[in-house]
Amino acid sequence: MPPIHEKTIVDNANNTLTDFMKRLLCSLTLPAAFCIGAFAADITRPNILFTIADDWGLHAGAYGTRWVKTPALDRIAREGLLFQNAYTPMAKCAPSRAIVLTGRHLWQNEEAGNHLAYFPLTLKSWPETLMTKGWHMGFTGKGWGPGVANDASGNPRLITGKSFNARKTEPAATAMSNNDYAANFKDFLDDAPKDAPWCFWYGAHEPHRGYEFQVGVNKGGKKLTDIDRVPDYWPDNETVRHDMLDYAFEVEHVDTHLGRMIGELERRGLLDNTLVIVTSDHGMPFPRVKGYAYHDSNHVPLVIRWPRGVRSPGRSIEDFVDFTDIAPTLLDYAGIAWPDSGMMPITGKTWRPILESSKSGRVVPERDHVLIGKERADVGRPNNGGYPIRGIVTADHLYLRNYEPGRWPAGNPETGYLDTDGSPTKSLILDLGRANRADRYWQLNFGMRPAEELYELRTDRDCVHNLANDATHAERITALRGRMESMLKAQGDPRMGGRGQVFDQYTPTNGDGFYEKFMRGEKLNAGWVNPTDFEKQPVIPKQ
Numbered sequence: 001m002p003p004i005h006e007k008t009i010v011d012n013a014n015n016t017l018t019d020f021m022k023r024l025l026c027s028l029t030l031p032a033a034f035c036i037g038a039f040a041a042d043i044t045r046p047n048i049l050f051t052i053a054d055d056w057g058l059h060a061g062a063y064g065t066r067w068v069k070t071p072a073l074d075r076i077a078r079e080g081l082l083f084q085n086a087y088t089p090m091a092k093c094a095p096s097r098a099i100v101l102t103g104r105h106l107w108q109n110e111e112a113g114n115h116l117a118y119f120p121l122t123l124k125s126w127p128e129t130l131m132t133k134g135w136h137m138g139f140t141g142k143g144w145g146p147g148v149a150n151d152a153s154g155n156p157r158l159i160t161g162k163s164f165n166a167r168k169t170e171p172a173a174t175a176m177s178n179n180d181y182a183a184n185f186k187d188f189l190d191d192a193p194k195d196a197p198w199c200f201w202y203g204a205h206e207p208h209r210g211y212e213f214q215v216g217v218n219k220g221g222k223k224l225t226d227i228d229r230v231p232d233y234w235p236d237n238e239t240v241r242h243d244m245l246d247y248a249f250e251v252e253h254v255d256t257h258l259g260r261m262i263g264e265l266e267r268r269g270l271l272d273n274t275l276v277i278v279t280s281d282h283g284m285p286f287p288r289v290k291g292y293a294y295h296d297s298n299h300v301p302l303v304i305r306w307p308r309g310v311r312s313p314g315r316s317i318e319d320f321v322d323f324t325d326i327a328p329t330l331l332d333y334a335g336i337a338w339p340d341s342g343m344m345p346i347t348g349k350t351w352r353p354i355l356e357s358s359k360s361g362r363v364v365p366e367r368d369h370v371l372i373g374k375e376r377a378d379v380g381r382p383n384n385g386g387y388p389i390r391g392i393v394t395a396d397h398l399y400l401r402n403y404e405p406g407r408w409p410a411g412n413p414e415t416g417y418l419d420t421d422g423s424p425t426k427s428l429i430l431d432l433g434r435a436n437r438a439d440r441y442w443q444l445n446f447g448m449r450p451a452e453e454l455y456e457l458r459t460d461r462d463c464v465h466n467l468a469n470d471a472t473h474a475e476r477i478t479a480l481r482g483r484m485e486s487m488l489k490a491q492g493d494p495r496m497g498g499r500g501q502v503f504d505q506y507t508p509t510n511g512d513g514f515y516e517k518f519m520r521g522e523k524l525n526a527g528w529v530n531p532t533d534f535e536k537q538p539v540i541p542k543q
Contacts, residue, residue: 136197
């Protein structure tokens with residue numbers, strides 16, 4: 001054994017004291033669970049590849065989906081961790097991504113809790129923090145949005161880093177992006193300083209709509225019979241199956257570019273010290289999924305690979321985690337304590353205890369639930385109204401509280417149900433409803449909702465059988481509601497203090513006063529829905 005010099009002893013003592021002071025500062029300013037792993041492991045600070053797709057539900061080979069081929073994601077799951085219970089707290093692009101960036105719930109993010117939002121100056125993102133700490137931070141594709149994120153001078157903020165979007169390629173199908181994401185990642189790596197850590201945000205535009213109809217069969221080589229199950233809230237027919245396969249084609253495009261990025265890291269010898277995170281901002285862009293608050297709306301894929309930091313790779317994790325956890329996790333592994341980040345207080349908790357455990361299943365016992373919700377997902381209701389929801393998800397149940405059950409949940413019929421993207425599936429279900437307003441599929445996707453909903457997830461994963469009116473579940477509803485509201489009050493949710501109307505009062509960045517202008521006869525273009533989505537005859541609400 002080599003001799004231990006006096007300087008080594010002094011340095012070790014100083015490091016121990018510094019570590020103690022960091023832990024003390026952390027304990028005074030952060031939630032206890034964020035401090036569990038902070039500064040605990042002697043691990044080389046990783047580079048970070050953060051992948052977030054646009055509208056990708058829980059459909060991948062690693063999750064047992066046979067009609068979507070995802071070899072890159074599947075590899076990351078095999079060589080890392082597969083999370084079974086990962087959620088976004090709000091199933092719409094801008095507010096979901098704001099939660100990712102801030103570590104705070106939508107009801108804590110002011111205007112950024114809505115879609116089509118202005119990102120408040122009071123909120124700082126973790127990419128902005130990394131840049132102030134000397135990180136090389138860049139993105140390709142979609143960062144945060146849609147919305148406006150400007151600094152105090154009116155200039156665009158680098159809210160997800162420097163743009164790397166110059167490389168283009170031939171679109172794989174009509175309406176798909178021509179962004180060569182993987183080539184832009186290569187440019188980012190070429191641009192990275194030698195001695196600086198880096199973080200790259202791969203924000204695929206896919207599988208956001210629109211789709212080239214029947215591209216899954218015509219170009220993807222798929223068959224309608226590949227799909228083993230259509231969700232119970234849609235009709236099972238050729239139109240819906242084609243729509244699902246077209247979605248699958250675009251998911252596979254995301255995975256292809258991810259695979260190329262992994263290959264580039266391997267060629268450069270960087271893969272093993274890169275923390276790779278793959279997820280999506282919310283569920284698929286179909287009726288009763290994107291923009292809603294059901295299980296398929298908020299349940300997202302999540303896989304993580306990092307050989308130097310993930311113990312016992314290949315584990316399946318059943319802890320309930322959500323997007324508020326991403327910011328504290330990345331700050332933790334970047335070695336940045338929250339007090340040094342310049343960010344608003346963080347609600348989420350670091351995933352370090354999960355990554356550094358050797359256990360599968362539930363690792364952290366208290367991670368037995370997530371909170372979800374919704375405010376304004378899109379315009380199209382009177383006075384820019386949203387459809388406010390709060391909910392709690394556990395292994396057994398989904399409980400939802402609808403605070404304005406007199407409003408149309410998917411948006412007003414006369415303005416096209418704007419909370420739901422236009423699609424062949426949407427058009428089909430709307431036609432069923434026009435023929436018969438009692439149609440089951442129309443009621444499930446576009447009909448009015450009661451004030452409370454309760455679903456048994458083990459037997460009703462599609463959430464089509466509301467148990468809230470069953471007296472035998474009254475005690476369970478009371479318990480779930482009480483637990484949810486207690487946490488929301490602690491987090492300062494305006495709705496818990498009777499101030500929920502503030503979310504309707506925030507001005508949208510696009511479509512302000514859409515309902516009133518449309519009803520006055522102005523010709524308006526809602527480019528995310530089909531012209532036939534607008535109801536020509538009044539629809540009478542049915543509770």
